[in-house]
Amino acid sequence: MAKNWKTKLIHSDAKIPEGFRSLSVGVQRGSTVLFPDAASVKDEWDQYEVGYTYGLYGTPTTLELASRVCELEHGYRTLITPGGQCAISLINLAFLKAGDHVLIPESVYTPNRKFAVHVLRKFGVEVGFYPPEAGSGITTHFRPNTRMVWCESPGSITLEVQDVPAIAEAAHQRAALVVIDNTWSAGVHFDAFAHGIDITMQALTKYIGGHSDLLLGSITTRDEKAWRQLGATQQLVGCAASPDDCSLALRGMKSLAVRLRAIEQAALELARWLSERPEIERVLHPALPSCPGHEFWKRDFTGSTGVFSIVFQSNFSKAQVQGFVNRLELFKIGYSWAGVTSLAVAYDFHGTPGRPNYGHRVVRLNIGLEDAGDLQADLGRALAAMAS
Ligand SMILES: Cc1ncc(COP(=O)(O)O)c(C=O)c1O
Structure with a gap:
């Protein structure tokens, strides 16, 4: 059937070579899905x-x-x-x-x-x-x-x-x-x-x-x-x-396996280092005994990931804890986690029913793919400034 160019925009006869094979899954978009004939039309989710x-x-x-x-x-x-x-x-x-x-x-x-x-x-x-x-x-x-x-x-x-x-x-x-x-x-x-x-x-x-x-x-x-x-x-x-x-x-x-391996190692290294710091009361990392339920992590999990929290000593004010987060340079401030960029967010549990009595002293860290030594230096600088 002869077609006007406007019709060809929608019903094209263009031909391309067949047989393309890629390592990635193609992006197939679509609301409408075509049926071969009128009798085949159905709206079924499975x-x-x-x-x-x-x-x-x-x-x-x-x-x-x-x-x-x-x-x-x-x-x-x-x-x-x-x-x-x-x-x-x-x-x-x-x-x-x-x-x-x-x-x-x-x-x-x-x-x-x-x-x-x-x-x-x-x-x-x-x-x-x-x-x-x-x-x-x-x-x-x-x-x-x-x-x-x-x-x-x-x-x-x-x-x-x-x-x-x-x-x-x-x-x-x-x-x-x-x-x-x-x-x-x-x-x-x-x-x-x-x-x-x-x-x-x-x-x-x-x-x-x-x-x-x-x-x-x-x-x-x-x-x-x-x-x-x-x-x-x-x-x-x-x-x-x-x-x-x-x-x-x-x-x-x-790349999940290699990301997880690198993140796990860096997070453990930093969590252990933080648990030795005088400013920190407790490190909440499932692979460390200081985390509630650590024994279940040991029994049931095959590894750990990059999100954990630190609880500051009780003498630190909310402004000091927020100041710590603000002074970090490599750790950015933002929700969500598990990306390649390290993040820090301060939380205040005052008055939250059923939550531990950590008050304003909790900071959740997400460890990304930066060099662990650089991340430690960043945390170290922010902690030192807190004390002064
Ligand atoms: C434990 C947990 N579950 C669910 C969600 C919700 O995921 P989404 O942000 O994709 O809605 C989040 C997001 O932060 C999360 O931390």
Whole structure:
């Protein structure tokens, strides 16, 4: 059929050579997915079962990332979400209903806590918090309607490592689902399913992305039933991840092992050095005995990553702690973590219910890929200035 040039802009006859093979996964964007004929049109989310039907459920780029995360976490299947927080809220929406009770550790990532308090409670879900050190003692927090228990190990900012197998066993005796935020371990240093977890989520924004330039999340299930419930919910919530971001995460993943090894070594070196400094009361690094739950890290983890916190001695004022952070030159100030740039953020726990009594004395560090000696010198300069 002869075509006007305006039609050719949309329906082109241009030909290119076939047979291109690259080492990287192609970026396949698309909302519309083409069907071969009128009878084949359908809107089904499970593209493993029915083939591709709509971009919302993922293009081959998204599903490639999903299956690779699943492979690393030894799960049944993985869903990709537009961010880690979206993975958290989607899990809650998929598995909780009015009248259910959910238990969340006090050390959880703050937006996870806020979603429970501000959204779940609004929809009639009962929300309870438990001390991250509870272990099998979590039974005292159960109610007859407890349907889900969240874990985050180590916890955000205060890094308590949880006795996950004990919590999972107690929860399973009451037929409650056990979910973990497995972001700190990058999904590789803690085998969540081998320790009794039913559903894992990660902020891929962190170590999998690895370069502070994307937002993505993942949810991995142990079994098909949970996968179906999540997939059906994602379809209706309508949260789709960008294939461009997935492609960046796929690239980030290739260097994950070497990044993690370098970051682990540097973080341990700095954490040990900091624990000897007179200005520091305590170093909260899961691989050091000074961290609550260190024994569970030793028992259950195969390595550590680059995020840990320091607690200053009680004689330092809030202004002095903030001054320390402000004086750092290589450590930048900013949220999120697990990129190649070292970061420092000061936290104030005054009046935060259920959190340790560290007050304004906590600084969380993210160790990046700079030279560890330079980072130590930067920290040393800022500490020395604090004392003077
Ligand atoms: C432990 C943890 N979980 C989840 C998230 C949320 O991830 P995102 O920023 O991709 O929404 C974060 C982000 O800081 C986090 O630290």
